[in-house]
Amino acid sequence: MLKRFLLPLTLILLSALPAKAHEGPPYPIMVDQPMERGKFSVWADPDVGEGTFIVILETEKEEDLEGVGFEVLGQSHKNREPFAGVKAERSPEMDQRGNLRAYTAKLPFDHEGKWRVAVTPSRGEAPAAEARAEVDVDVTPPGPSKTEFVIFIIPFIFVGLLWGLLAFKRRRA
Amino acid sequence: MLQRLGFPVRVALLLLSFALIYHGLFGPQFAPKNLTTLFVWVHYRGLLVLGVLLFANLFCASCPLVLWRDLGRRLIKPRYKWPARLKTKWPAIALFILVLFLYERFDLWASPFGTALLLIGFFATITVVDLFFKDASFCKYVCPVGQFNFVASMMSPGEVTVKSEATCRSCTTMACVKGAPAKRGCELKLFPPKKAGNLDCTFCMDCQRACPHDNIEVSTGLPGRRLFDVTHGVPGAVLERAWARPDVAALIIAFTFAGLLNAFAMVGPAHEFQISLAQALNTREESVTLAILFAIFLLALPAVLLGATSFLSKKSAPPQALAIFIPTLIPIGLGVWAAHYSFHFLTGALTFLPVLWNALALPEVDLQTWASIPMGVSTAIVTPLQMGILGLGLVGSLIAAQRRASRVATNNAFAAAWPWHLLFVLIAIFSAWVFTLPMDMRGTILGA
Numbered sequence: 001m002l003k004r005f006l007l008p009l010t011l012i013l014l015s016a017l018p019a020k021a022h023e024g025p026p027y028p029i030m031v032d033q034p035m036e037r038g039k040f041s042v043w044a045d046p047d048v049g050e051g052t053f054i055v056i057l058e059t060e061k062e063e064d065l066e067g068v069g070f071e072v073l074g075q076s077h078k079n080r081e082p083f084a085g086v087k088a089e090r091s092p093e094m095d096q097r098g099n100l101r102a103y104t105a106k107l108p109f110d111h112e113g114k115w116r117v118a119v120t121p122s123r124g125e126a127p128a129a130e131a132r133a134e135v136d137v138d139v140t141p142p143g144p145s146k147t148e149f150v151i152f153i154i155p156f157i158f159v160g161l162l163w164g165l166l167a168f169k170r171r172r173a
Numbered sequence: 174m175l176q177r178l179g180f181p182v183r184v185a186l187l188l189l190s191f192a193l194i195y196h197g198l199f200g201p202q203f204a205p206k207n208l209t210t211l212f213v214w215v216h217y218r219g220l221l222v223l224g225v226l227l228f229a230n231l232f233c234a235s236c237p238l239v240l241w242r243d244l245g246r247r248l249i250k251p252r253y254k255w256p257a258r259l260k261t262k263w264p265a266i267a268l269f270i271l272v273l274f275l276y277e278r279f280d281l282w283a284s285p286f287g288t289a290l291l292l293i294g295f296f297a298t299i300t301v302v303d304l305f306f307k308d309a310s311f312c313k314y315v316c317p318v319g320q321f322n323f324v325a326s327m328m329s330p331g332e333v334t335v336k337s338e339a340t341c342r343s344c345t346t347m348a349c350v351k352g353a354p355a356k357r358g359c360e361l362k363l364f365p366p367k368k369a370g371n372l373d374c375t376f377c378m379d380c381q382r383a384c385p386h387d388n389i390e391v392s393t394g395l396p397g398r399r400l401f402d403v404t405h406g407v408p409g410a411v412l413e414r415a416w417a418r419p420d421v422a423a424l425i426i427a428f429t430f431a432g433l434l435n436a437f438a439m440v441g442p443a444h445e446f447q448i449s450l451a452q453a454l455n456t457r458e459e460s461v462t463l464a465i466l467f468a469i470f471l472l473a474l475p476a477v478l479l480g481a482t483s484f485l486s487k488k489s490a491p492p493q494a495l496a497i498f499i500p501t502l503i504p505i506g507l508g509v510w511a512a513h514y515s516f517h518f519l520t521g522a523l524t525f526l527p528v529l530w531n532a533l534a535l536p537e538v539d540l541q542t543w544a545s546i547p548m549g550v551s552t553a554i555v556t557p558l559q560m561g562i563l564g565l566g567l568v569g570s571l572i573a574a575q576r577r578a579s580r581v582a583t584n585n586a587f588a589a590a591w592p593w594h595l596l597f598v599l600i601a602i603f604s605a606w607v608f609t610l611p612m613d614m615r616g617t618i619l620g621a
Contacts, residue, residue, distance in 0.1 A: 027548040028205070031527045043205070056203065100203055144553035152554055156561030160568040166395055167572045 026054055035121045035131035037064040042072075042119055046139045048112045055088050055103040055119060065101050069122045072105035077114040077136070084108075085118075109139040179234060179378065187237035190292060196532065197289025207285035208532060211525045213292070214282045219518020221318075222325065222511040226562075229331030229391065230322045233312065234376035241296060242303040242311070251303060255310040262320060262420040266427050269317035270471065273431055277438055278463055309360035312375055319375065324428045325507050326371035327400060327500070328569065330393045333365065333374055333381070340388045341366035349380040349389060356383040365389055369412040370399035372421075400500045400573045403580040417496045425499050426475050429506030433604060434470035436513045440610040478596055485592035486578075497581055498593050501573035505597045508566015509604045512559040516608070519558070520549040563604055570597040 026043035033040050038059035045052040055070045073085030088103035109115060120132040144152070189212075197209030204210040224231035272291070281287045295316075302311040312319050335341050349365050352358035359365075359380045361373050368374070381389040395401075399412060415421050437443050447462040454461060483495040523546060549555075571594055578590035 027521075027524060028527055031206070032531060041206070058203070140551075144556050148553045149557045149560075152557035153561050153564075156557075156564055160565055163396070163565070163568060164572055167397075167401055167576065 026052065029117070029135050029137060030119065030133050032058075033119075033131070033133045036123060036128055037061075038068070040070070040119070040121060042133075044117065044137055046107075046109060046115070046117075046137045048109050048139055048141045051107045051109050051137075051139060053088070053105045053107065053117070053119070054091070055105065057101045057103070057121075059099045062099050065099055067124050068101070070103050070105070071120045071122065071127065072107060073118045073120070074107045074109065075116045075118075076111065077116065078111065083116075083118060112139050112141060115139050180240075182235040183237050183240040186235055187240050190237050190296075194289045194292050197285040197292070200285060200532065202285055204283045204285060205524065206528050206531070208525060208528055209285045209288045209292075210282060211521075211528060213288050215517050215521045216525065218514040219522075221322070222507070222514045223518070225322065225325045225329050225507070226396075226511055227330075229329040230326040230371055230374065230376050233319055233322050233374075234378075236312075236319075236375070238295060238299045238316075239309075239312070239375075239377070242299050245300055245304050249304045251305055251307045253306050255306045255308070255314060259314060261314070261418075262424045265315055265317055265320045266420070266424055268315065269320055269427060270431070270467070272317050273435065274463065274467060278460055308362065309375070309377075313361045313373055320424055321428060323372050323374070324425055324503060325510070326374070327503050328397050328507050329371060330396050331376075331391050332371055332394065332399075333368070333376060333378070334390060334392045335365050336388050336390050338366060340386050344386060344388075346385055348383040348385055353383045353385065358383045367411050369409055372412070372415055397504055397569050397573060400503060400569075401576040403497065403577050416500050422496065422499045425502050425506070426479070427471060429502040429509070429600075430470050430475050432506050432509035432513070433474075433600065433607075434467065436509065436604060436607045437470070438466065440607055442610070478599075482592040482596045486589050488588070497577055498574060501570050501577060501593060501597075504569025504573060505566045505600050508563045508569070509600070511566070512563040512604065512608060515562060516555055516559050519555045520552060522550065523548045559608055560605060563601055563608070567597055567601040 026045040028041060029044045030040070030042040033042075038057055040058070041056045043054040043056075051074070053072045055072070057065065057068055057070075059065050070088040071085045072088055073083040075081065075083045084107075086105050086107060088105035091102040091104045107117070114136050115138075116134055117137050118132055118134040120127050120129065122128055193209045193212055196207060200207050200209070221232050275281065275291070279287050281291060295318075298315065299311045302315055303309070346353065347364070348356070348358055350358045350362060357379050360377070361375060363373055363380070365380050365384075376391070378389075402409070403413060443466070447459070447466060450462040450465055451457065451459075456462070479495065483498070486498065526546065526548075574590045574593040574597070575586060578593075579586035582589035
């Protein structure tokens with residue numbers, strides 16, 4: 001019985017090779033980082049060209065949501081230029097029930113590879129340097145290249161042809 | 174194997190269900206940080222379709238609701254038979270559409286509390302139905318997820334079949350459906366020697382347990398084989414009668430077009446369409462615009478497309494062309510669902526890890542460790558996989574239409590089949606377009 005499943009299983013397993021670097025939808029890079037009167041989490045979609053970072057602020061009390069900002073900075077491992085950053089903008093459409101606020105920042109990534117990303121919260125005008133969190137992310141081109149697409153679609157073409165052959169062979173039999 | 178594993182898996186899933194209900198009600202209300210929304214809308218849906226594609230209706234086979242129901246029946250024995258007038262798929266179709274509507278209207282993918290309530294709703298419904306009514310009335314006539322699984326598993330390689338028809342012919346007990354002492358028979362009233370395909374089969378294996386001749390097994394064969402032929406013999410006749418039922422046809426149509434709707438509702442053009450509708454109707458009530466979108470995809474579009482296709486096909490096919498070709502929608506319909514759900518599942522496969530870690534209050538893990546763990550499969554692989562699955566769905570429908578046409582329109586099968594081929598290609602093109610648009614990442618991060 002196992003033999004009949006070998007082909008589809010192999011195809012699915014081959015397709016499920018772990019990603020060396022993440023591509024596609026945002027994924028969590030920081031979860032529940034402590035800051036003054038709250039905590040923040042960060043989801044990243046680090047594509048070459050423009051990377052998107054979604055910062056989620058959570059507080060115990062609603063009043064602690066006010067006056068909070070985030071700066072998101074990036075530094076390439078390749079050329080080690082100083083961190084360049086942008087201020088995250090409020091994204092009220094992503095706010096949730098409870099004391100949750102969302103912010104979005106878009107960082108320019110001019111090449112793929114490892115980048116160090118830092119997120120610094122601030123209350124009022126003063127950045128809270130002690131709450132700054134840093135992590136390395138892999139910046140990659142968005143989506144598959146044409147070659148990659150062709151390579152990964154070939155097994156499906158093969159399976160489709162085989163399926164048709166077997167279906168019509170059964171009929172003749 | 175299914176017999177042995179069924180019970181322990183159901184126990185584990187029942188406990189998991191309780192944990193998810195708890196986390197949904199009392200855990201973080203931010204969906205990407207809640208196990209309920211992650212497991213239900215990312216993992217469960219993805220594993221469901223992958224399981225059906227690779228093997229059989231594994232989810233019904235391991236459904237924790239059945240264990241819950243069995244525990245309840247130790248206290249309360251059902252006394253009534255399911256009403257004859259409701260022995261159709263219409264109640265389940267209505268519930269299927271209702272659940273989809275609630276999902277869209279209340280953004281259940283972003284609501285741990287709402288998702289928990291949905292789970293509670295399932296438990297409550299099976300409790301009421303199956304403690305009042307005998308047999309597997311909930312599974313066969315009510316459960317919306319079950320109906321989805323029944324239709325989808327017509328494409329599965331695995332099927333519950335008899336080993337020897339001669340053994341069944343000589344059997345006098347019919348224990349497989351009537352039951353034996355201390356062993357229940359099939360509660361969905363499927364008689365294995367006359368059963369073809371997986372429609373209404375939950376793979377509970379009660380028939381195998383009850384059979385005194387050890388004559389029932391899970392066999393495997395070419396996916397979609399039961400759709401490819403207008404089959405003959407007793408099992409084939411039973412299946413063909415099922416396809417000719419209006420409620421079964423409606424179920425297949427709802428299954429297919431709801432797949433298009435569910436994918437389309439997650440992309441920009443759908444949101445823009447609803448905004449335009451709202452402005453045109455001067456309303457701010459989302460239920461109204463959503464209801465119109467549902468009516469378009471589930472009523473208007475099928476009526477127009479299937480009507481035109483059937484009209485064109487009838488010229489070369491017998492008058493009952495629609496009934497003959499309706500089952501051929503199943504492969505492309507499953508292709509759309511599978512492509513959609515596998516995208517979300519594979520791209521967010523491990524996103525539950527940091528959430529589960531925090532929920533269990535395990536020792537803190539440094540940032541770099543989490544960031545270095547790939548949370549999903551690269552879209553360099555998932556995108557072609559998605560298109561490949563959709564393509565295979567298209568191939569399955571093309572084969573099914575051509576094969577069924579050649580059985581009933583022997584003079585010119587292609588003349589009867591080509592309108593259906595065109596319909597399937599249109600569905601595939603539309604779906605491929607939708608899949609290339611940015612989608613709300615439901616379950617893993619908030620959508621707009």
